[in-house]
Every structure is written in C-alpha cells, then in structure tokens.
Amino acid sequence: MALVLAAAPAAAETPERDKIAATVAAQRDTTIKALRDWIALPTIAAEKRGTPEGAEYMKQLALDAGFQQARIIPTDGVPAVFATLDAGAPTTLGIYFMYDVKQFDPAEWDSPPLEGRLVERPGEGLAIYGRGAVNQKGPEMAFLAAIKAIQASGRKLPVNLVLVAEGEEEVASTHFDQVVAVPEVQAALAKTIGVFIPSAAQSKDGSANITLGAKGAVEFQLVVGGETSDKYPKTDIHSSNHARIENPAWRLVKALDTLVADDGHTPAIDGWFENVRPLTPRQKELIAEGAKLNPEAQEKAALGIGRWIDDEDYITSLERFYSQPTVNIQGLVAGYTGPGGKTVLPGRAEAKLEFRLVPAMTKAEAVGKLKAHLAKRGFDDVQVTVSGGYGPNETEEDSVLIRAQKRLFDETGIPYAIRPRNAGSWPGVIFNGPPLNLPASQFGLSRGGGAHAPNEWFLIESSEPKVYGLDQATMAYVDYLYTVAEEAAK
Amino acid sequence: MALVLAAAPAAAETPERDKIAATVAAQRDTTIKALRDWIALPTIAAEKRGTPEGAEYMKQLALDAGFQQARIIPTDGVPAVFATLDAGAPTTLGIYFMYDVKQFDPAEWDSPPLEGRLVERPGEGLAIYGRGAVNQKGPEMAFLAAIKAIQASGRKLPVNLVLVAEGEEEVASTHFDQVVAVPEVQAALAKTIGVFIPSAAQSKDGSANITLGAKGAVEFQLVVGGETSDKYPKTDIHSSNHARIENPAWRLVKALDTLVADDGHTPAIDGWFENVRPLTPRQKELIAEGAKLNPEAQEKAALGIGRWIDDEDYITSLERFYSQPTVNIQGLVAGYTGPGGKTVLPGRAEAKLEFRLVPAMTKAEAVGKLKAHLAKRGFDDVQVTVSGGYGPNETEEDSVLIRAQKRLFDETGIPYAIRPRNAGSWPGVIFNGPPLNLPASQFGLSRGGGAHAPNEWFLIESSEPKVYGLDQATMAYVDYLYTVAEEAAK
Numbered sequence: 001m002a003l004v005l006a007a008a009p010a011a012a013e014t015p016e017r018d019k020i021a022a023t024v025a026a027q028r029d030t031t032i033k034a035l036r037d038w039i040a041l042p043t044i045a046a047e048k049r050g051t052p053e054g055a056e057y058m059k060q061l062a063l064d065a066g067f068q069q070a071r072i073i074p075t076d077g078v079p080a081v082f083a084t085l086d087a088g089a090p091t092t093l094g095i096y097f098m099y100d101v102k103q104f105d106p107a108e109w110d111s112p113p114l115e116g117r118l119v120e121r122p123g124e125g126l127a128i129y130g131r132g133a134v135n136q137k138g139p140e141m142a143f144l145a146a147i148k149a150i151q152a153s154g155r156k157l158p159v160n161l162v163l164v165a166e167g168e169e170e171v172a173s174t175h176f177d178q179v180v181a182v183p184e185v186q187a188a189l190a191k192t193i194g195v196f197i198p199s200a201a202q203s204k205d206g207s208a209n210i211t212l213g214a215k216g217a218v219e220f221q222l223v224v225g226g227e228t229s230d231k232y233p234k235t236d237i238h239s240s241n242h243a244r245i246e247n248p249a250w251r252l253v254k255a256l257d258t259l260v261a262d263d264g265h266t267p268a269i270d271g272w273f274e275n276v277r278p279l280t281p282r283q284k285e286l287i288a289e290g291a292k293l294n295p296e297a298q299e300k301a302a303l304g305i306g307r308w309i310d311d312e313d314y315i316t317s318l319e320r321f322y323s324q325p326t327v328n329i330q331g332l333v334a335g336y337t338g339p340g341g342k343t344v345l346p347g348r349a350e351a352k353l354e355f356r357l358v359p360a361m362t363k364a365e366a367v368g369k370l371k372a373h374l375a376k377r378g379f380d381d382v383q384v385t386v387s388g389g390y391g392p393n394e395t396e397e398d399s400v401l402i403r404a405q406k407r408l409f410d411e412t413g414i415p416y417a418i419r420p421r422n423a424g425s426w427p428g429v430i431f432n433g434p435p436l437n438l439p440a441s442q443f444g445l446s447r448g449g450g451a452h453a454p455n456e457w458f459l460i461e462s463s464e465p466k467v468y469g470l471d472q473a474t475m476a477y478v479d480y481l482y483t484v485a486e487e488a489a490k
Numbered sequence: 491m492a493l494v495l496a497a498a499p500a501a502a503e504t505p506e507r508d509k510i511a512a513t514v515a516a517q518r519d520t521t522i523k524a525l526r527d528w529i530a531l532p533t534i535a536a537e538k539r540g541t542p543e544g545a546e547y548m549k550q551l552a553l554d555a556g557f558q559q560a561r562i563i564p565t566d567g568v569p570a571v572f573a574t575l576d577a578g579a580p581t582t583l584g585i586y587f588m589y590d591v592k593q594f595d596p597a598e599w600d601s602p603p604l605e606g607r608l609v610e611r612p613g614e615g616l617a618i619y620g621r622g623a624v625n626q627k628g629p630e631m632a633f634l635a636a637i638k639a640i641q642a643s644g645r646k647l648p649v650n651l652v653l654v655a656e657g658e659e660e661v662a663s664t665h666f667d668q669v670v671a672v673p674e675v676q677a678a679l680a681k682t683i684g685v686f687i688p689s690a691a692q693s694k695d696g697s698a699n700i701t702l703g704a705k706g707a708v709e710f711q712l713v714v715g716g717e718t719s720d721k722y723p724k725t726d727i728h729s730s731n732h733a734r735i736e737n738p739a740w741r742l743v744k745a746l747d748t749l750v751a752d753d754g755h756t757p758a759i760d761g762w763f764e765n766v767r768p769l770t771p772r773q774k775e776l777i778a779e780g781a782k783l784n785p786e787a788q789e790k791a792a793l794g795i796g797r798w799i800d801d802e803d804y805i806t807s808l809e810r811f812y813s814q815p816t817v818n819i820q821g822l823v824a825g826y827t828g829p830g831g832k833t834v835l836p837g838r839a840e841a842k843l844e845f846r847l848v849p850a851m852t853k854a855e856a857v858g859k860l861k862a863h864l865a866k867r868g869f870d871d872v873q874v875t876v877s878g879g880y881g882p883n884e885t886e887e888d889s890v891l892i893r894a895q896k897r898l899f900d901e902t903g904i905p906y907a908i909r910p911r912n913a914g915s916w917p918g919v920i921f922n923g924p925p926l927n928l929p930a931s932q933f934g935l936s937r938g939g940g941a942h943a944p945n946e947w948f949l950i951e952s953s954e955p956k957v958y959g960l961d962q963a964t965m966a967y968v969d970y971l972y973t974v975a976e977e978a979a980k
Contacts, residue, residue, distance in 0.1 A: 046828070046829055046830040046831075046832075047829065102832070103828060103832060171830060171831070172831070215730070217833065219830070219831035219833070220831075221830075221831065226794060226795075230795060230796025230797055231795065231796070231797050232795065233793055233794045233795050234794040235794065235943075236943070237793055237794065237943075238914065238941065238942055238943075239816075239818045239820060239844055239846075240705070240811075240846060240912075240913040240914040240915070241793060241811075241913075242755070242816045242818040242846075243810050243811045243812075243813075243814045243816050243846065243913055244798050244799055244802075244807040244808070244810050244811040245793065245795055245798065245799060246754060246755060246799055247754065247755065247818060247819055249819035249821075249822055250746075250750055250754040250755060250819055251754050252822075253743055253746045253747055253754075253819070254747065254752060254754050256740075256743045257743055257744065257747040260740055262744060264736060264737065264740040264741050264744050265732070265736060265737065265740060303723055303727055303731060303735065304716060304723045304724040304725060304727070304837075305716075305720060305721065305722065305723050305735055306720025306721070307720055307721050308734050308735065309721075309734055309735060309736055312734075317734040318734070320733050320734050321730075321731075321733045321734040322733075323733075324733045326729075326732045326733050328729045328732040328737060328835060329737055329739035329740055329743070329824065329825065329836070329839075330729060330825050330826050330831050330832055330833060330834050330835075330836070331739075331824055331825035331826035331827050331831075331832065331834070331836065332739055332742075332822040332823060332824040332825065332827075332839060333822060333823060333824075333827040334819065334821055334822040334823075335819065335820050335821035335822065335842070336820050336821035336842055337821050337822075337823040337827065337842075338536070338593065339536055339537065340536040340661060340709070340711075340842075340877050341536075341661070341662075341709035341710075341711065341820050341821075341842045341843075341844060341877055341878075342536075342592070342593060342820055342821065342842070342942070343707065343709070343820060343844060343915075343942060344820050344821070344942060345818060345820075346819070346820070346821065347794075349819075349822060352825070352826055352827075352830075352831045352832070353831075354729055354831060354833060356729075356730060356732070356733065387830050387831055388831075422730075423730040423731070423733055424728065424730040425730070425833075451728065452728055452832070452833060452834060453725075453726070453727075453728075
C-alpha cells in the first residue's frame, strides 16, 4: 500500500518521478541507519552535551547529501552550520535545520532514548523511537534523503539550496542571530525566496497543516535567595528561623503572583497587550476550518485534559491557542523537593518561565516590559535571567513557499488545514524579521510524536495509506522542491 | 582538662560521683562504638527506611541500658518503643527519645553520613560526624551511658524511668498520639513528674539554655494538577498549550499568595492570630537576658544572613523568633527543575509547607483554618495533605524539671539563658497537653550541630574546658537524675 502511494502521480511536475522513487526505496536502509546514527549522537545545549561534535556531524551530513560546501559557524554558544548547494537553478530555497534535541531522562523511556529502536506502533505502523526522532532529525533526514535521491537519479536539483543548521533551538536559539549576521550567510539567504524547516505534520487520519507563521518564545528564569540578597540565607537552614528570616520562596511567589491575573492565566505584566494584533476575519475563518480536521474529543484526549481554560468552547479555545501571548511557568524549584516534607527554610527559589509572543510583539519588548514591571513593584531582589528566545514570525498565504504547499496538498488529495500560525515556536523570525524579511514556513508530510516527552517517535512504515512513512515523506520533499521551482517561475 | 571537669564537684548531691565518673570513663569506647553502630542504622520514616529494624534496635538499646522491660508499640505508621525501669524510687521521671533521623544526601557530606567518623573539628575538639549525631542519637546515647554507669557502679537509679521512643519525629510525629493512648503507656507516664528529651544545648562558649516549651510544627503539602482537576494535564505537556489549558503551577502560586501578606512573611490565613498569646513581661525579660549570651553578629554569621525580617533590631527579631507562629514554604516543585528551561506545561505542582504554632494554638485549629481559608477562596482544586504535626508545649519555670536544670547549671557554673520557648519543635505537647498535662522539657550539656543539614556532628572530646564532651555530658545526666530526685522530694 505504501509503495503504491509513493508511486502515485502525486505531483505531475516531478520529472522521472518513478525513477527517483525507486532510488528512494533503494537507499531506504541506508537512510534509516543514518537516522539511527544521528539519534545516537545527541546535542543538548542546556547540558553542554554533544557540542561541538554535533556541528561537525551536521556538516558532514550536509556534504554527504550533496551540498558543495559546508562550514561551521562559531557563535558565543553552540556552533551552527552553513552549507550551499548550487544547482544552477534560477530559484534558491533556504532550509533551516536544528541539529540539537531536547533533554531526556532514560528512566522515563520504554527503550533507550539514543538507540533509535524500530518498534511496531499499534494502529500506526513501524516507528523509530529515540530522542530527536520527530523533533527534528526524522523529517530532516527525510529531506536529506530526498536531495540525495534526485542527484543519485542523475538529475540536478530544481532549486539551489542554502542550509543553516543551529544547535541551540531547544534553548530558544540563544545565539542564532549571530549566525545570520555573518555577511556570507546573510548574503546567501538574501538570495532565497524564503526558508522552511522540515517537519512532520500529519495527523493520524493523514490530514496535514500549513502554518502561516509561529509564535515567538522567550525563556527566562527568576531566582531569589542568598545569591540575590542578604535578607536570605545562602543555603537551606532550619525552618524555625522563618520567624525572623525572610523566605526566598515566598518572595518568588509574590513576584510571580503579579505576572498573571487571578484567573491564573491572563498575563498581567504592565503593557503586555499593547502590540498584540487581534485575529483577522480570515484567520478566524482558517481556525474554524481547521477545527473540523481535529475533533475536540480527540484533542482533549491527546492532551489529557477535560476542559479548556475558562470552560470555553472548542473554537474559542482554538482562537485563544493561536492568538494569545502567554506567560507560562515551566517549572518551580526551591528547598526540599523529595517525598513528604523537610523542615527547611530554602536558601534559593527559582521559577522557570517562558513567554509565547504573537505579532507584533518582539523579544526585546517583552523582556523590557517584564523587567520594568518587576522594578516598578520593588522586586530588585528577584534576579531575571533570559536564557534565550525570539519573536514571532508570519508569512503571507500567497508567498511561493505557501502556494507550493497548497498546490502539493491539493494535487495529492491530502486533506489539510491552514493555521494562522503555529502555537509552538521556531526561530523563523531570524529570517522573517529584519533585515532579511523572508517568508518562513514549516513543511513535511510524515508523522511522529512525543516531542519534549519520553518515547519520542517518527513513523518509518505506515499501516495507514493516507499517512506517509519515511519513503513517502522523502518523495514529498522531492515533489515540494519541484513545485517550489514551478511556483517561483510563475 | 576534660577529665578534671568531669571529676569536679559539679553536683554535690551525686553520691560516689568519682566512682561513677570512673565507670563512665571506663565504658567510653563501648559507648562510642554503640553510638557509631546506631548511626549506621538510620530510620527515616519519610523514606520508609530502617523500619521496623530501628524499633527493634531501640528496644534492645533500652534493655541493654538496664530497663527491665521494653516493648514495641505498633502504630499505623512506624512503631514506637515503651520501656520502664523500676528503681524502687519515690520519684518517676519520663524520658522521650526519637530514634529516627532526617533524610540526607551523601553527595553533600564530607564523610559517609552513616559511618560516624571521628574527626578533629578545628577549635572544638574531636567530634563524631554522622546523620543523627546530634539530632538525637548522640545526646540519647549519653543518657543511656549515664544510667548504665550508675548501675555498673553498684547503685540503683535515684528515680524510676519511663521511656517512650518514637520513630516518626522527623515527619512531625504522625502517629505518636496513638502511642501515649495505649492504656499501659499512659498509666506509666501519668506517674511521672514530667518528661524530658536529652539534647545538646551548649554554645561554643559553653553557655547553655533552659527552654520553657517549644513551638508546635505541622507539615503539609499543597498539590495542584491532573490528579486534582481535569482542568490540568496529567503529565507535563508542550507549553504552547498554556494558551488554552490551565497551568497548575500558576494555580499553586495564586493559592500560596493568599497565605502570607505582601511582606512575604506575615501569615494571612483567616483568623490565624486569634489564639496567639502575646509574650509576657517575664518572657520578654528572658529574651533580653538570653540575647547577651548570643551576640547578634555571631548569630547572623551562623545563619548566613545580613538582615533580620523588616530590618528589625536583634531584640525585636528574637521576640519574633520565640513568639510568632509561621507559615513557611519548605520547598516548591513543579514541571522542569533541571538547568536552564524546558518548554513544558507541568502536569503537577506541589508546595511543601509547615506551620510553627505557639500557645494557645492547636494543630486542629491551624489545619481547620487553612482548609476554611482555601475553601472560602474557591481553591477546591488545591489538595491539602497534612503529613504530620502537633501543637506547642509550655512548662512552668517552677516545675521540678526546670528547677533541677537551674540548680545544676548554677552549681556547676554553667552560664545559661532561660528561653521562653524553643523556636524549633518537639512533640512535648503529647505529654504536656491533655490528658497527661505533664511538664515537658529538653535537657543536656553537650554540643553539636548540622541537624537537618550535611555534616551533622556531636562533640566527643572537647578542646574547650567549658564545653562538655561525651564523658561530661554523660555525667551531666547522672547529676541531673540525682538533682531531679532531690528537687522532687522538696
């Protein structure tokens, strides 16, 4: 069934499509091995793990895939990789890769997170399990397999490629602006019609999504304790002393309490909503359309919740999902965190938070407002550390990148929703914002799950005809490149 | 120097004191070995470690020390031990032991926490390092050594003894009321003139304390998450969802925020101060006197802080220390707690808190007020778990227990402060409250530190003449028993 699909006349534009598909099938085992090898080498910026080895590996992956040049771009953090492939085509396409992965705790996994074990996933097919499988090594490896297959079939690519791959996406792209500021990188990107990140967007029923942008994300930590004021002890001390000594955990609670309203979710930072653009009628229309592809009960079950915020209906909750900037607590840690209690007064309290930003908010604006808000309320003993982040991105529906996606989905009969934006984040703003001002999007037909969670997976062989496994996902990238070339020529 | 002190005419009342002191010295190595063996077997109720072995061991320690009967008293939690020693004396004294110890993390210790290593402590002398060394196995072992030495010297004890030893002191004596409710135990205790717990109360300069009671302590945890409401996810999920799904960490912050005033320390639970008795003039006098023995700079340095609450002066901070009931955050834990950030919406948030209660507050009152306070504000999704606790205790200055301490200190020239109460807690209320209504106190001349912290220690051989090592501490218990017998006869 899978092979039939891959051979189907999905995109009439792709020349010698059968030959390329046969090449994809022939190199399949090699591609799976390459994905497993890549999963075995995690780069985790937060833990300073796999750096700089991950960048060297990424560079080699690009060269192996046919990029004519690839080089390491040093930053103040984890290095990036910049590579180009000149096919002599009139159109140049930008590609963004992240080669880092999220932290993981092997104890929470059913198979070793770095093994990339192939396991039958009931009702879905054969999947590869491992950290980075879907976020983002699986889709990226499928893209590399696509350009290899075109070349191995004796063809030139229909577009030239400019690849930038960063190793700090999971720590909110702390130094990515330094990469695109390198004159050579910036000049190469400026020649592209836009930049896309390979992704796995299919639902279990085979439907897909086109996203017209993404929220921005800014991660920061608030710390109070002996290190920020001599009101607090430097280590945990006996709790009887709270009668005469301030507790940094209370101070943290008081500071946090000012950041959202009493409802526990509406941001209350001074001036927070000033630059938030409301949804347009077209965006609301897209949301209502998209809701039909994702039944509410299915969404709630997947998220493990029974109710949306304020007991709102599904459409309202979706409008909120795509339109609202958030102030989220990722984690709290202070004093004793084991089972039961322990009579200590903590020497330190930390809250890990993140903003999700929507157009036309910027990272600098959000951080500035947070600091002013805390300063105005006298929280000078609350230390703010911004560990990374970037603003939102937004791309027009009639850009080449999006037109090519629509056409591909329409011609192959993939049901899809157009989302006004992704409620998650990726640093498209680096391309989308000044000075490049390029379209930026996500694209990929394939399926996976468990990003940022245990048992992350990416579908290799699908048992559902409408859902793409590795080979079909690879062919979708082949078709996309040809469709982009044709749309750009219009 | 140490031996000279031990042989000094510290308490003229003790018959054949030199002979007993010689016995103490002769059994010294045995006592140290017994203490090390006891440290090697930790009972930690919070971790269900060393139960019920710890109770069996405690029972055997009592029998070895000359108690004629000792038996395990089962409870719904960790079992207790009840033992009696009938010396045919007119006076019976109650002894309270805790045989459990605080949790520990070996990585934070300079020597293995269960080794009981003997290490020279600069400026203090030879000390034994181990979990439970001072809290409370060291002082308790010295007491057992004292009664052994009297008997080994061919004498009967000057008082009969009733011992109750519990294994859940560090989890706020969760089931201790069940122990004293056992008719045989209650009847035995009812015959005592009061109950004391052996302790190590000497400062570095040799000064000591008499405490006329202690605050109560109630430990509880607040939990919010998928387990308490279907508004929240059951596990950590991708943080982009906070735009449409409630975050239990915010809800916890909102609930916590109502528990103390904006100053970050004054309890704000409805009706909290209703039964709080203000300090009496005598209590204030005692605090001012006691302050002279503990210079402010020394206290601040030991606690690692530069300022008291509200920048108060020392005496005010001490009055607060002894008189104010507190609502303390022991710990916070939610979502991601590792380095940096992680884009999750937590499925669970927990705050670990504790009350310290002063007369005439009770545990039932405090817990009832907390629950009413949260219910009134609609926090029905915040789960309150009371993991243990008890009310405050208070003993008159003219009770036999306290008179005997004063006389002993006066006669041996030990400088001492009388504290209106201990700002820390011990479950004396079990004896002090109804139905027993007995005096309850702490007594012991020896020195140690690091309770509830790494590198807990207890002094074995003191390099400072005024500070008691193990032998002198043991002799102080010998003298105390004879002094109690004499005071009771008055």
